[in-house]
Amino acid sequence: MLSLERVNVHVDAMHVLRDVTFGVEPGSTVALIGRNGAGKTTTLRSVMGLIAKSTGTISFAGTDLDDVPPHRRPALGIGFAPEDRRLFSSFNVEENILLSARVARTDGAEMAANLERVYETVPELKELRHRPAGSVSGGQGKMVALGRALMIGTRLVLLDEPFQGLAPALARRYGDALRRLRERERELSLVITESNPALLAGLADTTFLIERGEVAPAETVSDHAG
Secondary structure: OEEEEEEEEEEOOEEEEEEEEEEEOOOOEEEEEOOOOOOHHHHHHHHHOOOOOOEEEEEEOOEEHHHOOHHHOHHHOEEEEOOOOOOOOOOEHHHHHHHHHHHOOOOHHHHHHHHHHHHHHOHHHHHHOOOEHHHOOHHHHHHHHHHHHHHHOOOEEEEEOOOOOOOHHHHHHHHHHHHHHHHHOOOOEEEEEEOOHHHHOOOOOEEEEEEOOEEOOOEEOOOOOO
């Protein structure tokens, strides 16, 4: 599904990613674990084309993403929820959720079906849908960002530090939403970055460790639920 092969990224004079190589199979959940500054966010941003790689290959479903400009990658079925949420405070929650599909020019019927999918996966978003996005809590904003990623992410969803800053109760609800998603959509792939591996216990099929821009060999997690 997703493959990174010897990907290097330089930012100014800093070598941020060093020969990053790993793959994500259809229907699998991959955890990318590392401390702050290890290269987790840069890896996801490279997949989305939001930061240029220096060398290496990133492919999705057999397509070299070098051939797909960044603004067209979501239309391949890739959703991305950044760490900082990036909500538009002047829009309500539902308008923020729909934004990714509108940018990708999703047709009306598909958009309606995907919105229902979002609300079934994260029911509390339906209750918040008319609230101004600027009035929701930081944790609720993470949920909105998940919903927006799911609007377009029908094949692959990238979640950058989704549990960061969440209160325990909200973290449990977020984890429950991901488990519902896994149970309902067996072919959907997830890549989740996190600094605390305990937060992804029971969610990930495979864990990769990233340190100073280098990815360690995969560790298969045997107690994956679902």
